[in-house]
Amino acid sequence: METKKAIISVKNLVKKYDDFVAVQGLSFEVYEHEIFGLLGPNGAGKTTTLEIIETLRDKTSGEIIVDGFSVDKQPQDIKQIIGVQLQAAGYYPNLNLIELIELFAGLYGANIKPMEMLEKVNLQEKAKAKYKALSGGQKQRFSIATTLINQPKIIFLDEPTTGLDPQARRNLWDLIIEIRNAGTTVVITTHYMDEAEQLCDRVAFVERGQIIALDTPDNLIDKLVSSGFERKKEVKKANLEDVFINLTGQEWRE
Amino acid sequence: MKKYNNLTATLALAKASFRSIMRSPSAVVFTLAFPLIFILVFGFLGGGGTRIDVGVTPGADVNNPVMGMLEKTGMIRLVKDKSKAEFDKLLEKGNVDAMIDVHRKVNSTAYSVNVVYTSASRDKGGILKSVLNNIFYDKTLKPTVAEIKESTITGREYKTIDFILPGQLGFSLLSTGVFGTAFVFLSLRQTLVIKRFFATPVRRSSIVIGEGIARIGFALIGALFIILIGHFFFGFTLVHGALTVVNMLILATLGVIVFMGFGFIISGIAKNESMVPPISNIVTLPQFLLSGTFFSIEAFPSWLQPISRALPLTYLNDALRKVAFEGLGLWDVKFQIMILLLWGIGIYAVAVKVFKWE
Numbered sequence: 001m002e003t004k005k006a007i008i009s010v011k012n013l014v015k016k017y018d019d020f021v022a023v024q025g026l027s028f029e030v031y032e033h034e035i036f037g038l039l040g041p042n043g044a045g046k047t048t049t050l051e052i053i054e055t056l057r058d059k060t061s062g063e064i065i066v067d068g069f070s071v072d073k074q075p076q077d078i079k080q081i082i083g084v085q086l087q088a089a090g091y092y093p094n095l096n097l098i099e100l101i102e103l104f105a106g107l108y109g110a111n112i113k114p115m116e117m118l119e120k121v122n123l124q125e126k127a128k129a130k131y132k133a134l135s136g137g138q139k140q141r142f143s144i145a146t147t148l149i150n151q152p153k154i155i156f157l158d159e160p161t162t163g164l165d166p167q168a169r170r171n172l173w174d175l176i177i178e179i180r181n182a183g184t185t186v187v188i189t190t191h192y193m194d195e196a197e198q199l200c201d202r203v204a205f206v207e208r209g210q211i212i213a214l215d216t217p218d219n220l221i222d223k224l225v226s227s228g229f230e231r232k233k234e235v236k237k238a239n240l241e242d243v244f245i246n247l248t249g250q251e252w253r254e
Numbered sequence: 255m256k257k258y259n260n261l262t263a264t265l266a267l268a269k270a271s272f273r274s275i276m277r278s279p280s281a282v283v284f285t286l287a288f289p290l291i292f293i294l295v296f297g298f299l300g301g302g303g304t305r306i307d308v309g310v311t312p313g314a315d316v317n318n319p320v321m322g323m324l325e326k327t328g329m330i331r332l333v334k335d336k337s338k339a340e341f342d343k344l345l346e347k348g349n350v351d352a353m354i355d356v357h358r359k360v361n362s363t364a365y366s367v368n369v370v371y372t373s374a375s376r377d378k379g380g381i382l383k384s385v386l387n388n389i390f391y392d393k394t395l396k397p398t399v400a401e402i403k404e405s406t407i408t409g410r411e412y413k414t415i416d417f418i419l420p421g422q423l424g425f426s427l428l429s430t431g432v433f434g435t436a437f438v439f440l441s442l443r444q445t446l447v448i449k450r451f452f453a454t455p456v457r458r459s460s461i462v463i464g465e466g467i468a469r470i471g472f473a474l475i476g477a478l479f480i481i482l483i484g485h486f487f488f489g490f491t492l493v494h495g496a497l498t499v500v501n502m503l504i505l506a507t508l509g510v511i512v513f514m515g516f517g518f519i520i521s522g523i524a525k526n527e528s529m530v531p532p533i534s535n536i537v538t539l540p541q542f543l544l545s546g547t548f549f550s551i552e553a554f555p556s557w558l559q560p561i562s563r564a565l566p567l568t569y570l571n572d573a574l575r576k577v578a579f580e581g582l583g584l585w586d587v588k589f590q591i592m593i594l595l596l597w598g599i600g601i602y603a604v605a606v607k608v609f610k611w612e
Contacts, residue, residue, distance in 0.1 A: 056452055076455050080258065084453035090445030094274040106266020107454040109259050150454075 007032045007154060007185050008053060013062035015048050015209075022048045024209040026062070030154075035176065035186040037200035039193070045209040046189045047087060050156050053187075054084050067153055080108070083147025083155035083184075085140075087162075091131040097142060098127045101149065108150035121145040121175060137168030144175060154185040161195060166244050173199055194241070197221075263456045267464025268471075275434065275472045284429045285476040289422035293484060296418040296548075305553065306378045306385075309333045309341045311355035311368075318356045318365055323389040330385065345370070349552070351378035375552060377417065377575070415488040420574035421547035423480050423502075424567050425538075427509045430473045432537055435517025436530050438465060439609075443521070449612055458611065470510050477506045493581030501577045501584055505591075509570040512594055515601030522608035541567040566597040 008030040015023040023045040030036040038046045051057040053064055055075035064071040066078045091100050101114035118124045121141040126134060134142060140160050147155045157176070161169045169192075176199060180186050190196055196203050197217045204214040213220060238246075275281045308324065310316065310332050324330045333341075333350055344350040352375070355368040369386065371379035442448045451461060481499055484490030492498040520533045544551070544558065545567035551559055562568050573590035576582045584591065 054453055056449065076258070079453065079455040082453075084450070086446060086450055086453070088446055089450040090447045091450070092270050092274060092447055093441065093445075094277040095270055099270065099273060103266050103270040104454065106269075107263050107451060107456045109262050109455070146450075 005032045006030065007067050008187070009063075009065045010049070010053065011063040013049065013052065013064065014060045015045070015052060015057070016060045022209055023052075023059075026206070026209070026211055028204050028211055028214055030185060030187055031202075032185055033180065033183060034201040035180050035188060035199050037196045037203035038187065038189045038206055039191075039196055039203050040206035042191075044206045046206050047158055049206070050158055050187065050189060054082060054156055055079060056084075080150060081153045083150065083152035085143045085147050085155070085157045085160060087158040089143065091142075091146075094130070096128045096130055097123060100131065100142075101145065104146050104149045110150045112149055117145050117149060120148060135168075137164050137171065140164065140168075140172060141175065144172075144179075148179070148184075152184060154187065155179065157186065157188045159189055159191065161190065161192065166241055167248070167250065169195070170245070170250075258455050260457055260460050263454075264460040264464045264467070267456070267461060268467040271438070271465050271468035272471055275468060280437075281430065281434055281472065284433055285426050285473065286479060288429070289426040289476075289480050290483065292422050292548075293415070293419055293480070293488065296414055306330050306351045306382050307333050307349070308382060309336065309344065309350040309353045311341070311353050312336070312338055314355045315357055315365070318358075320356050320365060320367055320389070321354075324354075324385070330382065345372045349556075351375040352382050377550065377579075378552075380579075415484055415490045416579045417550070417575070418548070419480065419484040419488075419490050420502075420578055421545075421571050423477055423506065424509065424545070424571040424574060425542055425547045426476060426480065427473055427506055427570070428513050428538055428541060428567055430469065430476065431510045431513025432516045432520065432534050433530070434469055434472075435465070435514045436520035436524065436534055437527070438469075439518065439521035440524055440527060440530060443610060443612060444526070452611075466511070466514060469514060470507055473510045474503055474506060477503060491579050493579065498578055498581065502574055504584060505570065505573050505577065505587075508591065508594055508598075509566075512566055512570075512598040512601060515598060515605050518605035518609050519601065522605070522610045541565050544568070546571045566594055569593045 006029040010029070011027050013023050013026040014021070026045070026049060038049065040046055048057065052059045053066060053071065055071055055078050059071070067081055069077040069081075071078060092103060095103065097118060098114045101112075101117050104110075105112050105114070115124060115127065118127055121144055123138060123141055123145065126138060126142075131139065131142060144155070144157065144160065147157075160176075161172055164172065173195065176186055176188070188199065200217060202214065202216050203220070205212050215223075306329055308330050310321070316334070321332060325332060332354075333344075336344070341350060341353060345353060350372070352372060353370040355370075357366050357368075358364075359366045367386075367390075369382070371382070448461065478499070481490065481492070481502060485492055516534075516537045520530060520537070524530050524533055540561075541547075544554070544562045545565045546562065547567070551562040551568065554562060569590040573587040573594075576587050576590075577584070
């Protein structure tokens with residue numbers, strides 16, 4: 001974190017649809033090897049921003065550089081060094097997990113062993129299962145496995161934990177931290193602030209297509225507290241989720 | 255950085271798509287089960303499907319045993335009471351499949367049978383010939399018939415399967431091309447599979463070509479299966495054996511490629527999966543009925559025939575029959591191939607306009 005070299009830089013990003021401005025002048029940088037969170041309510045422009053960086057959507061104006069490549073001129077180069085998990089992506093029908101990984105290996109031109117990829121996300125026992133037959137948490141872990149096939153420098157995770165139970169969520173956090181520790185930069189969107197607080201090195205709050213705050217979670221909280229903010233109810237040493245985990249156990253449910 | 259290989263990506267997609275098709279019950283049912291059921295039904299039904307119109311030459315002796323036997327087969331309808339000029343016209347258009355003239359030989363009790371076929375209806379002529387051959391070897395008739403004079407072509411034995419199988423094959427290719435392609439691309443688009451593909455370096459052309467390879471491969475396996483079952487179980491005629499099969503498969507490939515174009519168009523205009531079957535049926539049903547799948551289009555009223563002759567499946571069926579039964583080469587059916595290619599150009603010109611990626 002000390003070097004703080006920007007691997008993604010977004011300058012004055014604007015995205016207009018016919019009569020609606022989804023993103024209006026976003027600028028931010030993502031540093032190498034950090035977990036960067038994009039937070040904000042639905043419709044704030046998080047997914048649009050991600051998809052423009054991922055080269056899946058055209059922008060109206062602005063400049064984006066990903067690891068030295070421009071989204072305008074070198075989208076193919078960018079695609080080769082990023083891994084993308086979409087909010088609601090499906091997978092090719094009638095194929096099992098191994099076959100899907102083989103397909104993506106072909107699409108990326110990557111030479112990998114499918115089983116090893118599944119082991120990374122602890123799905124080796126589901127190798128012969130169809131994607132449809134997986135539980136919510138397993139689906140998300142499989143999606144993350146497909147983002148790792150080309151050994152990307154950056155992975156983008158769009159609401160990876162939405163709809164998961166607390167165990168599966170924590171399990172996924174561990175996986176994301178592991179991936180970061182292995183040297184990959186992670187950009188994530190989420191609606192869960194506890195998740196952002198736990199996972200993210202820095203977060204940007206997006207509201208109506210603009211960034212309204214960008215800092216480490218700690219600094220943002222300190223700033224709020226120093227402005228005189230107080231919670232209505234004194235915080236206890238544990239919360240209800242801790243109770244849930246404590247009662248139902250840590251181990252992960254299929 | 256390692257150079258990205260489009261071929262690897264295309265083949266990976268083709269492999270995935272092929273696996274998926276093989277596990278999709280509807281694809282297997284449409285491509286194999288349906289045509290085979292029809293072939294079985296018609297194969298066992300025998301000659302029930304075809305009807306041959308035979309004109310009786312004015313002045314012929316109608317009270318002879320030959321005519322009676324012909325009528326008894328149930329396949330042949332004798333057309334009488336028309337002038338020579340009228341018959342000539344009908345014969346020319348193929349509305350009458352052949353002419354028959356029976357006369358008692360001078361100074362003899364035996365009959366002389368004179369048959370004139372028409373090149374406008376060679377298929378039916380072939381059937382008539384085999385029918386005639388059969389009845390002339392009939393014991394009761396043989397002594398009374400002295401000679402059979404035949405003009406124009408010499409036909410092979412033309413069985414129902416020789417007519418039905420190419421039609422079913424053509425229809426199988428049509429449904430695989432149209433339904434399969436339409437469903438796959440619509441569902442890949444709707445379930446965001448294609449969007450996920452776009453996040454990889456794969457090219458759009460690789461996605462289309464990969465899908466195409468898989469579908470053509472599957473259709474050809476289906477075609478080969480249908481041809482072989484037809485040949486070995488129902489005596490489907492393959493004049494030049496393996497060469498005929500290869501020619502048929504080449505035609506099949508062309509057919510599937512053209513028909514896939516319809517699928518691309520439908521996947522573009524359908525808003526959801528439930529809209530695919532009705533739109534696909536608009537494309538496939540008229541061709542199923544009017545393209546000579548079950549009945550020769552010559553059996554249709556004359557006002558309907560121009561419509562039949564405008565449909566691509568008509569030409570595929572026609573080419574398949576000519577190659578399989580008449581033993582023609584691909585160059586001999588260049589007219590049919592050309593019409594198919596014209597259709598292909600037209601369809602893909604529309605497909606490029608209406609196809610949607612997301």
